Amino acid sequence: MDLLSILSAIFLAILIALLLPRARQMLGHSPPAQRGDWQSLLLPLLAVVGFVLLLMKLV
């Protein structure tokens, strides 16, 4: 394993440790989804998936 991989692993571990409290806070403070919220999210995400598949075919 080279130096860059070791340093990248250390960087990612620090990033996870720094993001953990923020994720915990967001989990606790996010408002619950209303009726139809997840459906309104699904539509654009499906469009993104379709678009990325199209790009994969193009290159």
Next chain:
Amino acid sequence: MPTPIATVRTASSAVVSTNKLIRNTYLLLSMTLLFSALTATLSVALRMPPMTYLVSTVVALLLAWFVLPRTANSAAGLGVVFAFTGLMGFALGPMLNMYLALPHGPQLVATALGGTGVIFLGLSGYALTTRRDFSFMGGFLFVGMLVVLGASLLNIFLQIPAMSLATSAVVVLLMSGFILFDTSRMVHGGVDNYIVATVQLYMNIFNLFVSLLQILGITRDE
């Protein structure tokens, strides 16, 4: 009890300040993206070594975490944003050089760049026009990000190409979610500082571009 006229004035002033925030954010975002493209071009031309990615990213994130919160409400915040985005752009140099060296590499990079632009404009436009509140996704997105970082950490040791492809695919979906989340936060008052909003949207675009480049690069290799 507030009079109807006072209520209308308050509501109209809130709309004006939201529109101002959105306008300033997109203006600053476009300027920082151009600056970022400039530093990325410089990094490509100088043929920077692979370590540049890690060093520039670490310095940029230190700026975003420790300096930006103290300067976001002053003119110095603009300097910090340009330093941050300039460093992030510079970090891309070694990766871009690697992809540009592939057969049809410039086409690959251009496709990833164009694809990122289309996805960002489409999702941001969707969040702005529907005016839906996507703040319910906050916890889900941050936990997803932690899972992806954990998987990336694991894959440094395992070196599985399929896992790298899967991680990039999940990052594209997560960043799409973050674009909706951050754009709707501007509309619904979750963020009131255009410098902070710019940095959040910039990070979404940056991660989306890198992941899209990796997906297209991996599928092209096969």
